[in-house]
Amino acid sequence: MPRRRSRQIHIGSVAVGGGAPISVQSMTCTDTRDAKATATQIHQLEEAGCEIVRVAVPDAEAARALPDIKKNIGIPLVADIHFDHRLALGALNAGVDGLRLNPGNIRDPEKIKTVVQAAKERRVPIRIGVNAGSLPRARVIGDSSRSNTGASLSEHTEGVVERMVQLALDQVRLLEALDFDLIKLSLKSFDVPTTIEAYRQVADLVPYPLHLGITEAGTPWAGSIRSAVGIGTLLYLGIGDTLRVSLTGDPVEEVRVGFEILKSLDLRQRGPIMISCPTCGRTEIDLVTIAQEVERKLQRIEAPIKVAVMGCVVNGPGEAREADVGVAGGGGRAVLFRHGKIVSTVDEADLLSALMHEIDNAVRDWKKGKRRESVGDE
Numbered sequence: 333m334p335r336r337r338s339r340q341i342h343i344g345s346v347a348v349g350g351g352a353p354i355s356v357q358s359m360t361c362t363d364t365r366d367a368k369a370t371a372t373q374i375h376q377l378e379e380a381g382c383e384i385v386r387v388a389v390p391d392a393e394a395a396r397a398l399p400d401i402k403k404n405i406g407i408p409l410v411a412d413i414h415f416d417h418r419l420a421l422g423a424l425n426a427g428v429d430g431l432r433l434n435p436g437n438i439r440d441p442e443k444i445k446t447v448v449q450a451a452k453e454r455r456v457p458i459r460i461g462v463n464a465g466s467l468p469r470a471r472v473i474g475d476s477s478r479s480n481t482g483a484s485l486s487e488h489t490e491g492v493v494e495r496m497v498q499l500a501l502d503q504v505r506l507l508e509a510l511d512f513d514l515i516k517l518s519l520k521s522f523d524v525p526t527t528i529e530a531y532r533q534v535a536d537l538v539p540y541p542l543h544l545g546i547t548e549a550g551t552p553w554a555g556s557i558r559s560a561v562g563i564g565t566l567l568y569l570g571i572g573d574t575l576r577v578s579l580t581g582d583p584v585e586e587v588r589v590g591f592e593i594l595k596s597l598d599l600r601q602r603g604p605i606m607i608s609c610p611t612c613g614r615t616e617i618d619l620v621t622i623a624q625e626v627e628r629k630l631q632r633i634e635a636p637i638k639v640a641v642m643g644c645v646v647n648g649p650g651e652a653r654e655a656d657v658g659v660a661g662g663g664g665r666a667v668l669f670r671h672g673k674i675v676s677t678v679d680e681a682d683l684l685s686a687l688m689h690e691i692d693n694a695v696r697d698w699k700k701g702k703r704r705e706s707v708g709d710e
């Protein structure tokens with residue numbers, strides 16, 4: 333599907349929308365008032381590839397910590413504000429690169445106006461972050477419109493989608509009326525069909541970039557699956573300019589999952605792609621342990637190489653040959669491939685070290701290629 337063409341904004345140095353690469357974001361889970369701990373976690377996120385980071389600003393002390401955090405990190409900083417518009421003003425004064433406001437809980441248009449004026453003066457974008465869990469209760473639900481996905485949505489879901497989209501549009505119009513267009517939108521729900529439908533509808537109604545996410549998605553296992561289905565479906569439909577995977581756990585995992593979603597759809601490259609077989613009655617090596625170990629080691633590698641770890645010599649060599657580096661085990665031995673050619677046969681005990689040696693060679697070749705490319709560009 334062609335990508336929806338959105339307007340481009342910049343969160344600090346990172347372009348969002350307008351055909352820019354789909355960026356991966358995360359949010360810290362430290363106490364923002366502890367600037368040192370927060371900056372340390374952001375460094376870990378940067379190392380994992382995080383491109384924009386958001387911090388919660390629950391009180392004035394947290395807002396006062398923002399300059400210290402900002403000066404110690406290398407990626408754009410977004411302040412997440414709920415309820416108190418004065419915190420948004422404090423964050424803007426602290427030099428943040430973006431604001432996220434939840435229109436469900438700053439309801440006074442005058443207060444929103446004050447924040448928008450301050451953001452406008454500093455050219456700082458605002459994300460209107462609509463969350464299904466915090467929709468104003470008073471909003472009247474009109475006649476349910478039918479889903480344009482062809483999926484059958486319950487009346488309740490349709491009502492929630494309609495309220496989310498309407499609230500987003502109300503806020504967009506409010507910002508536009510203030511001559512502000514550095515807008516980004518998100519319409520998140522825990523419920524995947526609700527989220528998909530809300531984004532689909534709003535994508536046709538506004539030109540602004542969309543920040544994708546499934547909110548409160550759950551633990552790394554369930555949350556990754558829910559996020560991959562929701563975010564992945566939207567991306568496949570060409571919708572979405574930046575994303576955050578929300579997981580209950582280490583935010584570094586959010587970044588890894590985010591990139592894995594983008595890699596699965598061939599939208600970004602970062603780090604290796606690992607192929608491993610599911611194992612079956614033909615498996616002749618301890619493939620599960622080996623695959624886990626290889627995956628752990630690959631997390632530290634930036635090169636976008638393809639690595640295949642296969643459990644037998646019946647179907648394994650086919651995949652192993654297709655990869656940049658592949659291994660197919662059998663009978664306590666394993667055959668190693670580089671770009672389809674057998675490079676060696678090793679005992680199972682030596683498989684991991686031999687495989688990592690070949691991966692190091694592949695990474696070295698990739699780096700050489702990159703250096704050649706950059707010389708060619710000069």
Ligand code: SF4
Pocket residue numbers: 609610611612613614615616642643644645646647648
């Ligand atoms: S590659 Fe071999 S061991 Fe792995 S699932 Fe396929 S047939 Fe089974």
